[in-house]
Amino acid sequence: MSDWYMLTLIGQDRPGIVAAVTKGLFEAGCNLGETSMLRLGNNFTIMMMVNSAAGPAALRTVLQPVVDDLELILHIDVIEAELHRRPVPDVRILVHGADRAGIVAQVTGQAAEAGLNILDLESDVGGTEMQPIYILQIEGLAAQGLDAIEQALAPLRAQGIKVDVVPIDTLIG
């Protein structure tokens, strides 16, 4: 189980990117682990864990026709897989406000000092071009508890940023 690679692919968004990339990998005998595939702006971005006994050079050879055809950028790194060891988040932080530089840095900086380990972060720019708004959603582990994060982020509210710190109570049944 040590033949794992992180493949990063980026290109201008168009229909069929995921299908072409995964078909190529499947036909070459590769197996996928966890993946993230999403559109950021007009770019389609893929990060995928790929298991392959063939080695990184062979992986690149397999994907080269797809990369050329769809004009993608491909990057390959050797990684440790560590599947089936998924931490369960216990806090969700929701932030939104008028867009300005520094929101992510402020929120995550304060939260990190209060013990936050981010498991998942996504942010979007919405609103209009004249009045953009920034929306940030974070899930993570609060090593020092939620109160610590709440207190660390509270001062940001005075700056016009809406911040909610919400517990995630995972039900196991």
Place this chain on the structure above:
Amino acid sequence: MAVLDILTYPDERLRQASDRVQRFDAALQARIDDLEETRKAGPGAVGIAAPQVGWFERVIIVDVSGRKKTRSHGHLILVNPEITEWDGFAMGREGCLSVPDYTGNVVRAERIRLRAQDRDGNDLAFDMDGFEARAVQHELDHLDGLLFLDRLVSRRQDLFQRKVYK
């Protein structure tokens, strides 16, 4: 009493609907005791449903009383449970003894009215909300062959009003 094996997805037996309990006999009591033993042996499970141990009758156990700041009716053995009213909705994260190493977001009714029988066949009725209501809905789904995987929602479409941490 015995700790039973938990069926895990994609075992097809988890997809079958369970039958109503007809006889409240000694055999039922023994099976309920085994089901509870199995729940307690699991990693922090607040509930369990009979089909998870390969017993296809409508029996669930729910107990959220061990959780801080959680309204609860205590330890509940619910036979032939039925939800008769639903109100509101809330998103929450769920996992399952039958689906190891995965948790996901699921929308459930915030408040429910529940009718059931106890282990001796006496009628029970509850109004419940929040985490306890979620647990009952999760377990009751098992009786109909449903898993929380069937109800996953994306965080990206998260437009639901939530309780805010104070």
